[in-house]
Amino acid sequence: MSDLGQLAVIIASVRKDRLGPTVATWFLDHVPPGTDVIDLATLDLPDHLAGGGDTELFTKRIERADAVVVITPEYNRGYPGALKTAIDTVVAEWQAKPIGFVSYGGISGGLRAVEQLRLVFAELHAVTVQAAVSLPHAWDRFDEQGKLREPRHPDSAAATMLGQLAWWSEALRQARATSAFAL
Numbered sequence: 510m511s512d513l514g515q516l517a518v519i520i521a522s523v524r525k526d527r528l529g530p531t532v533a534t535w536f537l538d539h540v541p542p543g544t545d546v547i548d549l550a551t552l553d554l555p556d557h558l559a560g561g562g563d564t565e566l567f568t569k570r571i572e573r574a575d576a577v578v579v580i581t582p583e584y585n586r587g588y589p590g591a592l593k594t595a596i597d598t599v600v601a602e603w604q605a606k607p608i609g610f611v612s613y614g615g616i617s618g619g620l621r622a623v624e625q626l627r628l629v630f631a632e633l634h635a636v637t638v639q640a641a642v643s644l645p646h647a648w649d650r651f652d653e654q655g656k657l658r659e660p661r662h663p664d665s666a667a668a669t670m671l672g673q674l675a676w677w678s679e680a681l682r683q684a685r686a687t688s689a690f691a692l
């Protein structure tokens with residue numbers, strides 16, 4: 510069984526009345542204790558990308574992570590602008606790190622946002638894992654207490670994604686320890 514190492518989970522939605530934290534609460538039941546939960550709504554990441562605010566803190570948290578899961582909604586076939594700013598805030602700390610996705614939205618379940626993110630992370634030399642969790646019609650899937658109504662398939666998808674992420678996390682941890690990442 511592969512070891513995830515230090516996992517970070519990014520909540521990408523910063524919208525007022527967002528569903529993101531509800532999705533995150535369900536997903537965080539699947540991850541090891543000690544996972545670093547990075548809620549972008551709580552961070553000040555300046556979009557001029559010239560440092561300041563929480564830039565240093567966020568950079569350190571990505572540097573510490575061996576693997577990252579991004580929980581993202583889909584907005585107009587894309588992903589949230591706040592997530593792009595967060596991704597662009599950090600450079601070398603993404604390199605040779607595995608990334609998994611939990612996406613949600615309307616009809617597409619956020620899959621179109623994830624396909625775009627795969628291109629963005631490829632540019633940063635991060636490795637996106639093949640298996641992903643997708644929740645179409647996400648607003649209807651949680652009850653009044655925020656509990657996922659039919660968790661069987663999402664639970665199973667989360668386990669598969671985390672299994673792949675753990676394999677890559679271990680492999681890339683060893684690779685990073687053996688030699689510095691070369692561009």
Ligand SMILES: Cc1cc2nc3c(=O)[nH]c(=O)nc-3n(C[C@H](O)[C@H](O)[C@H](O)COP(=O)(O)O)c2cc1C
Pocket residue numbers: 522523524526527528529530582583584585586587613614615616617618619647648
């Ligand atoms: C501006 C905006 C654009 C959206 N565009 C899409 C879309 O293109 N595809 C889709 O499946 N859902 C779309 N949705 C639905 C959202 O994915 C859904 O409302 C989700 O809950 C948003 O995440 P959040 O509540 O955490 O912000 C859109 C929602 C908003 C607010």
